[in-house]
Amino acid sequence: MAANLSTSSNYLVAPDTGAxxxxxxVTGRDQEGRAVEMQVVEERPLTIYLNRTEIVTAMTIGDxxxxxxxxxxANQGMLRPGExxxxxHDAELGVVVVRTAGETDYEAKLGRKVRTSGCAVGTVFGDMMEGLEGLTLPATRVKVADLYALAKEINTTPSLYLEAGAIHGTVLCEGPQPLVYMEDVGRHNAVDKVAGWMLREGADPDSKTLYTTGRLTSEMVIKCALMGIPALVSRSGFTAWGVEIARQVGLTLIGRMRGERFVCLSGEERLEWPK
Known part of the structure; x- marks a missing residue:
């Protein structure tokens, strides 16, 4: 069953842990042989159609x-604003159909589909890199104090991760304020939900930061860049190709964010340090 949008005083959309x-x-046994009971996240297939063509089946928590x-x-370049x-959505069949007025170029993209190292929706089309040609992100300044505030707020927000684990989170932020917090079993799913919200709301990406719990791989960097967001922050680490692409497009890339500790491997000249 799909969850309702959950809001709080701090978020436009927040995890709905009671959905x-x-x-x-689930019940089981611990290392001492004692009976234990715990919450585990659900995952279920969701098949995505673009008009009459089946595109992909994703494993998702269902919200x-x-x-x-x-x-x-949108992140695969198969849906553009205004199209x-x-x-x-048919919950019983586990199907979502996205409709456009006319046919798109998805046939050619499907012919170039490759498998990446990611989990869940770890599918990327070979020409996603083409969307980066000539792309330069705005040189938005990033205040280090805002990063500290975001990490504290996000890490203490009630979430499925804190309740059950085995899940990734992605948060759309502006300055020190987290705005939209999405979770899913795959980090790509969580990013795509944020992208879907931005597309639906017509959100301006120029002043935004994307915070994720997942690894800063090439695909994560590409998705953030194609969304037009100039800064990407993660608790986790980097891949070399992710760093290379971030530097190519002018993305501020920050990883290993723990409390007031982090490493910036791209766009460090745009950081504003506390005085």
């Missing part, structure tokens, strides 16, 4: 299916 169907209580479908297609005429 039905996102977790399940925000329309946003996931819209964001996935979508409707989106339909």
């Amino acid at each position: 039905e169907g996102l977790t399940r209580r 925000h299916p329309e946003l996931l479908a819209m964001g996935f297609l 979508m005429t409707g989106v339909d």
